[in-house]
Amino acid sequence: MTGVFQYAAFWISKRGGGGGQSVFLSFFLLSSVMSGLTSNDVVVLTMTPFLVYYSHAVDLITPVAFLMAEIQTANIASMALYIGNLTNVVACQAYKISFLEYSAWMLLPCFASIAACYVMLRINFRHEKYIPKVLKSPDIDPRSCLVDPIGAVFGLSVLACSLACLIGTSFAHVSVWIVTGPFALLTLARDIWYDSQGKFKGPQAASLVPQENQIKVNNPGSSGSVNSMEQGLPDTAVTIHEKQNGDNSPSLASSVSSSSKIQDGNVIEIPTTTVTTTSPSSFKRFSITFERKFPLLHAIAIRMPWAILPFTFCMFIMVEGLSDLGWIAIFANWATKLVPNYIAATYAIGFVSVLLCNIFNNVPMTILVARILQHPNFVNSPVATPEVVKGCLFTLIVGSNLGACTTLISSLAGLMWDSVLRNKNSEVGFWNFFKWNMGVMPVVIFVALSVVVIELK
Template sequence: MVLDMTGVFQYAAFWISQRGGGSGQRVFLSFFLLSTVMSGLTSNDVVVLTMTPFLVYYSQAVDLLTPVAFLMAEIQTANIASMALYIGNLTNVVACQAYKISFLEYSAWMLLPCFVAIATCYIMLRINFRHEKYIPKIIKTPNVDPRSCLVDPVGAIFGLSVLACSLICLIGTSFAHVSVWIVTGPFALLTLGRDIWYDSQGKFKPAQVAAVTTLSDRQLEDSESMTGGGGAATGSDESRMEKGLPEVAVPESSIVQPAPILAEKDNKKLGDDQESVETVGVSHEPTAIPTSSIVTTTGNNNIDNQAASVDTAHQSWTKKFGRKFQQKSPLLHAIAIRMPWAILPFTFSMFIMVEGLSHSGWIAIFANWATKLVPNYVAATYAIGFVSVLLCNIFNNVPMTILVARILQHPNFVDSPLATPEVIKGCLFALIVGSNLGACTTLISSLAGLMWDSVLRSKGSGVGFWNFFKWNMGVMPVVILATLTVVVIELTVIF
């Protein structure tokens, strides 16, 4: 998050788009590799929050018919590349903590499967999006100076240096079996201290914070006007419905704010929960409420008024605190509101659910069933891998990992004569593969997918549940099979 606030990722995105030289295939490969590196070194959440809005605006600036190929490549690489390192995904941490796997041991096992998964994904994406309307042969280059996106160049250098030192220390301390939080904690405190110092010295102004999220949007709009581009992609309404992406209109303002007007049939295509979308900036006269429709009460008026006043006072206090925090610490405030706080109560509730299943005896029953799937390490790897992918779409990948890890550690499974060391290793790494790649099957299979869809909808675009599933089914089954095969080969060589 701190690196994102410096504008370094926007800088990288613009730099790569210009180095593409106008070749659509080269630009696609460049963004594919950028998402891969970002997810591998940070996390999938960072890629989703940073690259998704950029790609929406970028597709307008270069007149892409549809950005679906770039968006699908982004979400798939975000989830696949997060499999490379211990810290790439919360599911990796859960599985490794359960089996006491060190950072170095994890990387030694998972780097090769991750590379194979990335390569397979790229090949399948090129096959599925081979039509020129998805990846055109020629893409115009935005007339933007990438360096203008660096809001805080010194902060970018500092953040990248801290990240590099953290990864080096994680590798070095793996031999001593030091817990990951002990290694990463000091670097996190160092970064927090630097942010507090920045705010205390007034080095990061609120205007700069706003610029981080709008700078690339404004510059893409400026580039669009200079090159004479229309901004929004062209095409018929029927083709837009086929793509699952509504038209993104660009109003006349200094910041690009997509505001589509969708027909009723388009709303149903994107989701039944979208009743209507209004154009930003259009004022409407207030609708008069007939007096006959107003119901008056006497007995509960005082109670309702008291409740309303308490609610108003609470909102006033929280808004006042938020404004004061934003004024005094604009950088910390901007980082705080970007943090995926929803993960905490969600994960906590899933731990409670798993404990409830364990207390009621279901974990033991599931462990007995699991022994039927593992006659040998080959069958165990494929079975646990595909079962994990399936369960991701029922429980979401984080609770699925917690649940399956508890099942595989239950005495009913561990004490089985079939649970040999190679079988246990195969189950562990198949679980990691399933939790990362299973997140690329449906929108509800991971928090990253839900955030990705939320960001797209906030920008006036949406792929939709069915279209997301359809495009992923053309890629992910082959990727999952290839990745699990590499794990089986590794087990064969080691054991």
């Protein structure tokens, strides 16, 4: 909400010097760093609309190369840190893995995967229509994107301190929420203070959109035009009901009466419509009041992925149902057949996790597979050596992150990415998403799993 990511994106685009390949690499690295330090959801919600606007501003034939690089790096780089993806948290909580131990194992597979991804992207999008040799630089000052410069510095400082504390407290095995909670409250307090000062004016969306994407409405009899992106929503809903033929009952929201006008000696009945505003519901009134008093908090709240809560809750119920029916025990017995040694365990669990992402989605898949690997039928099996168990755990994390880059339904990030594109009148499509990912991700997955095998030696 401070505009810091938009600032970074425009700054990088101008620093690219107009070279298409250098700009592509810059955006690739930016989305990787953003996802690694924050989460894949932040990249999807921030970079996706920017890339759509940017592609129009520089007259790019198709932004598919930049968009695919963004979603792939968002999911790959989210392996780097504990906090990068919800699936990381689920797996680490199940096995009591600390923040530092997690990073010690996952940083190398993450870096190797990012490098492999870049190579494969350049091979798949080698045609100049995807990554032109020359791109014109958008005529926008990056500093104009900073809605709240002080807030940007404050937020980045809090993030840095939070990560430092997570690393420092890993030795004491302190729960992650205990470490991150105070920093979240500090940021919340700052946002409340910022709203109380009446400083938040909203993100400067119009300045980020090229001229051809700004819809202008000309009103007859008035000069100038109105930018549709700058229009506010009405505080109350206005409903107009037309009087139905044969219906003499008055409408609750409006009424239709007649007035007379003499034209050419004839009396003409002219219906007139009276418009009244419907009273908003209590929740609507609360939402309007909250938005007026705390516009920044309201803007943050509506961008939160609230759908993940009931979705995850339902998946927990599904997993518990499978457990009560005895399926977890059966799956655990099957899993012992796939892991005769740590090498087989690494590749088998990794590729199975990727496949299951496309059936269950990556969050419930992680919950399900973690329960299977912790079942007594698997844990007490002779094949469950420490190397095999570690291989299964870390390749489960690899599969849950990289499996999100196969189909749109394999992760919540993919669904949000598609939703953002549709809202911007841009669409990649299910088949194209799968096709472009299949040209990149099999190699990336194999590289990541191979690095885990090397680490286990």
